[in-house]
Amino acid sequence: MSGEFDLIDWIRNQQRNSPLIHIGVGDDLAALNWPAGDLLLVGVDQVIDGVHFDSAVHSPRQIGRKAMNRNLSDCAAMGCLPTAAVVAVALPKNRSLDEAKELYNGLREAGDAFDCPIIGGDTGTWDGKLVVSVTILGKSAGQKPVTRRGSRPGDGIYVTGPLGGSILGRHLTFEPRIKIGREIAPHASAMIDLSDGLSRDLPHICKASGVGAIIEASLVPIHSDAIELSRRDKISALDHALNDGEDYELLFTSNQDVAGGIRVGRITAEPGIFLEDERTNRISLIPRGWEHRIDA
Amino acid sequence: MSGEFDLIDWIRNQQRNSPLIHIGVGDDLAALNWPAGDLLLVGVDQVIDGVHFDSAVHSPRQIGRKAMNRNLSDCAAMGCLPTAAVVAVALPKNRSLDEAKELYNGLREAGDAFDCPIIGGDTGTWDGKLVVSVTILGKSAGQKPVTRRGSRPGDGIYVTGPLGGSILGRHLTFEPRIKIGREIAPHASAMIDLSDGLSRDLPHICKASGVGAIIEASLVPIHSDAIELSRRDKISALDHALNDGEDYELLFTSNQDVAGGIRVGRITAEPGIFLEDERTNRISLIPRGWEHRIDA
Numbered sequence: 001m002s003g004e005f006d007l008i009d010w011i012r013n014q015q016r017n018s019p020l021i022h023i024g025v026g027d028d029l030a031a032l033n034w035p036a037g038d039l040l041l042v043g044v045d046q047v048i049d050g051v052h053f054d055s056a057v058h059s060p061r062q063i064g065r066k067a068m069n070r071n072l073s074d075c076a077a078m079g080c081l082p083t084a085a086v087v088a089v090a091l092p093k094n095r096s097l098d099e100a101k102e103l104y105n106g107l108r109e110a111g112d113a114f115d116c117p118i119i120g121g122d123t124g125t126w127d128g129k130l131v132v133s134v135t136i137l138g139k140s141a142g143q144k145p146v147t148r149r150g151s152r153p154g155d156g157i158y159v160t161g162p163l164g165g166s167i168l169g170r171h172l173t174f175e176p177r178i179k180i181g182r183e184i185a186p187h188a189s190a191m192i193d194l195s196d197g198l199s200r201d202l203p204h205i206c207k208a209s210g211v212g213a214i215i216e217a218s219l220v221p222i223h224s225d226a227i228e229l230s231r232r233d234k235i236s237a238l239d240h241a242l243n244d245g246e247d248y249e250l251l252f253t254s255n256q257d258v259a260g261g262i263r264v265g266r267i268t269a270e271p272g273i274f275l276e277d278e279r280t281n282r283i284s285l286i287p288r289g290w291e292h293r294i295d296a
Numbered sequence: 297m298s299g300e301f302d303l304i305d306w307i308r309n310q311q312r313n314s315p316l317i318h319i320g321v322g323d324d325l326a327a328l329n330w331p332a333g334d335l336l337l338v339g340v341d342q343v344i345d346g347v348h349f350d351s352a353v354h355s356p357r358q359i360g361r362k363a364m365n366r367n368l369s370d371c372a373a374m375g376c377l378p379t380a381a382v383v384a385v386a387l388p389k390n391r392s393l394d395e396a397k398e399l400y401n402g403l404r405e406a407g408d409a410f411d412c413p414i415i416g417g418d419t420g421t422w423d424g425k426l427v428v429s430v431t432i433l434g435k436s437a438g439q440k441p442v443t444r445r446g447s448r449p450g451d452g453i454y455v456t457g458p459l460g461g462s463i464l465g466r467h468l469t470f471e472p473r474i475k476i477g478r479e480i481a482p483h484a485s486a487m488i489d490l491s492d493g494l495s496r497d498l499p500h501i502c503k504a505s506g507v508g509a510i511i512e513a514s515l516v517p518i519h520s521d522a523i524e525l526s527r528r529d530k531i532s533a534l535d536h537a538l539n540d541g542e543d544y545e546l547l548f549t550s551n552q553d554v555a556g557g558i559r560v561g562r563i564t565a566e567p568g569i570f571l572e573d574e575r576t577n578r579i580s581l582i583p584r585g586w587e588h589r590i591d592a
């Protein structure tokens with residue numbers, strides 16, 4: 001009465017029409033009329049119970065929103081427009097159909113905010129905990145995708161908002177920076193979204209571009225959550241801003257100031273990534289952000 | 297020394313060049329030059345420890361192959377050509393980097409067999425068991441995708457090979473029917489791959505097409521594995537052929553015989569799905585294949 005196929009029927013009935021969708025939810029594959037001349041961007045990003053959320057605390061709807069928004073954030077980081085998504089859910093056996101629907105509602109409302117319908121999925125129940133994997137399709141829509149590899153010495157380094165302390169709640173409620181990503185893209189030499197933390201994500205740009213970087217400590221915008229967290233754990237708010245993950249702001253480099261970008265440093269020809277204080281003392285900026293480790 | 301990022305570096309170095317790939321593994325998203333005029337087909341399908349494989353018994357390479365081949369089988373069922381894939385892996389913490397690489401090797405070699413490179417992924421480690429989610433992109437390549445909804449009364453019902461008993465090993469080692477799927481597609485009114493079993497998958501076609509069906513028991517091709525399994529469990533080999541999941545043969549309907557298709561029955565205007573014996577006695581064909589149930 002309430003098996004996987006009921007859920008698929010229900011999801012099929014939720015789907016909105018779109019001229020893009022040639023075949024929607026409910027066949028072996030969906031099919032899209034891909035706009036001629038548009039690059040197809042694609043990536044997958046999962047959220048895992050106990051790693052990216054805690055199902056004992058967070059609602060299925062919150063979890064769904066986060067799963068979709070992380071992927072939309074990847075679109076923002078490329079300067080592309082989200083187009084459609086497919087979702088795989090490994091669902092604990094003790095979860096109700098209503099909880100599965102709420103998860104889907106969270107995914108869908110996050111996608112709907114950026115015209116990104118869910119056009120396919122796979123749901124399986126098991127003895128394990130919840131894993132939600134979202135694959136996002138984006139289109140270039142007139143904008144060359146911004147990679148991590150275009151930074152040049154002398155470029156400024158910018159972020160789109162204050163950083164740190166997202167664990168207090170923003171990691172679940174952030175708004176993906178699609179709109180500003182599109183505005184920045186024409187002026188950016190490289191871009192990434194801050195999912196692992198500034199000290200971990202900046203090295204991705206430096207490595208891909210073959211450059212170094214200096215972050216000016218006094219310029220780093222510190223979120224009030226980082227200050228609040230600092231009060232509690234006695235780690236400096238700056239450390240939180242540099243190292244906490246899941247800000248989902250954009251980090252980009254440009255040879256000019258761009259509206260919406262807060263300058264935090266500069267790209268250098270010399271390798272290495274440094275933190276510079278107001279007296280121009282430099283220390284190495286050690287990546288302290290979040291890495292899921294594989295025991296080997 | 298051996299974190300997630302080492303694995304991503306390693307995967308990036310495995311990627312082959314292709315004129316299709318505009319941006320490959322290692323950025324926020326990959327980008328493809330999508331061929332003008334080709335429909336984009338997309339779907340996601342996951343394999344879960346304890347449901348689709350048993351990590352205590354099956355090797356990471358076998359699991360990787362199965363995860364990719366299930367998705368390639370969905371391409372076969374639409375009559376499209378696989379083009380690229382992205383993969384999300386929720387990896388148990390106690391798995392070694394070598395095991396993760398073997399999983400990837402299995403995924404890759406299955407994809408390579410059909411020119412389907414892996415262009416992106418997400419790996420996270422956790423306290424839970426292994427979940428591998430593959431999203432496949434396919435292109436129509438001159439063939440209108442074959443859906444589930446085109447069957448007409450009078451059409452024959454066909455399968456592409458003998459059925460049943462895949463649990464003895466074929467569920468891990470099957471070859472996706474891409475080539476014959478392309479050959480059948482121009483002549484098929486509806487098509488699906490047999491992942492849940494004939495008695496469960498045929499109703500999808502009938503429901504989508506608004507028709508009924510009669511399966512002739514004497515025509516159903518029975519795999520030697522079904523006979524072997526019948527010896528062990530005393531369930532008839534025919535029951536295994538009708539109900540066992542994971543054959544990954546194609547099930548299609550057509551108004552003509554098609555090379556490679558074994559006729560097993562006919563589509564009817566009257567609703568209902570029946571099994572008919574040689575004396576034309578009919579019983580309802582009860583869906584007994586495999587459903588992942590959600591407790592509600």
